[in-house]
Amino acid sequence: MHGTGPPLVTPFDADGALDVDAxxxxxxWVEARGIDFLVPCGSNSEAELMAAEERARVIEVVADAASVPVLAGTGSPGxxxxxxxxxxxxxAGADAALVVTPFYYDHDQATLETYYREVAxxxxxPVYLYSVPVFTDASLDPETVGRLAAHPNVAGMKDSSGDIAAFQRIRERTATADFDLMVGSGGxxxxxxxxxxxxxxxxxxxxxxxxTAAIYEASEAGDRERARELTAACVDLNHAITAEYGIPGLKYAMxxxxxxxxHARSPHRAPEADARAALDELLGDLDDLLAGV
Structure with a gap:
């Protein structure tokens, strides 16, 4: 997978039921605005709030509707x-699987490596590794990733640590492999x-x-300064829809x-008036930004 793709939110109706038409x-909507691939059942999809049958249905609907590759979240603790x-x-039609590190129990790097080899x-x-320590309290060391990258069915990784130094170390250790390395933080x-x-x-x-498409296109064109400028302009919005107001805030802004x-599924709650006002202000800034891309 190259380019940018959303961990696609899952539309639920006011009663919490999956809204297939939406x-x-x-x-x-996202394809028309330049995304390169789709990731149903990722962290922002509320996958952990869905039954296995619902997740399979979401992936089926997305794969049927999509004209771009589909990287489906499939990881569980076991x-x-x-x-x-x-x-x-x-x-259901997914092109690859995004497999989060096993969570709930603690596992050392040797155990994680064995787990991914057996899954692959x-x-x-193809399997994509997924390290998101803020949710799992577990991360994949660059050395572990480097060894796993040699597996013929391990195609890449989503690194959501936010640690650029670690990201660079992973890239160095996977440079000779056919291995897609994707970041999980828009900031x-x-x-x-x-x-x-x-x-x-x-x-x-x-x-x-x-x-996000403009940032990727600027980078591909060799204009790294422009890519950094656009990224910086999105930092506050990215923080608001992730760390500050979470999935309910993201869905409101969307x-x-x-x-x-x-809507978001319970136990999530709709954002309060002050959160909505803050998000509306950031959306105004986004409109200004998009007018120049």
Missing amino acids: LRDLVD KRETLEATAAAAD DESPV VLGQALAAGGTGGVLALANIAPEA RQRGAPAG
């Missing part, structure tokens, strides 16, 4: 569940691309796909831009 429309979800995603051995589609997209990244899986690409994002 999901199809959302695929069209190998059996991960392999079942990966097989279901492949059957059995997966019917450092320009820097990660300059460090050898091939793209990003970004919450920001749900709300500002035009901006709806404000006309995206069929639907």
Whole structure:
């Protein structure tokens, strides 16, 4: 996967049920604004709040509606569940699987490496590693990633650590492999691309796909300064829709831009008036930014 793709939000109706029509429309909305691939059932998709059958249905709907590659989130704490979800995603039309590090229990690097090798051995589609320590309290060391990159069915990684130094070390250790290295934080997209990244899986690409596409295009054209400038202009919005107001704030902001994002599922709660006002102000800044790209 190269370019930028959103961990696509999952539209739910006011009662918390999956809104299939809105999901199809959302695929069209982000595709029309320049994304390169789609990631259903990622962290911003509320995948952990869905049953396995619902996740499989989301992937099926996205794969059917998409005209770009689909990288489906399939990771669970255990190998059996991960392999079942990966097989279901492949059957639903996914092109590859994004497998988060096993969470809940603590695992050392040797255990994580063995786990990924076993998953990759059995997966019917290419596997992408996914390190997001803010949610799992676990991360993949660059040396572990370097060894896994040699596996013929390990195709790449999403690194959501936000640590550019670690990102560079991973790139150095995977430089000779056919290995896509994508960043998971929109706040450092320009820097990660300059460090050898091939793209990003970004919450920001749900709300500002035009901006993330422009950052990637600037980097590909060799204009790294422009890529860094655009990234810097998105830092506050990226922080607001991730660390500050989370998925409810992201979905609110998307709806404000006309995206069929639907509602967040309980226990998430809709943003309060002060959060909505802050997001509206940031969306005004985004409009100004997009007018110049």
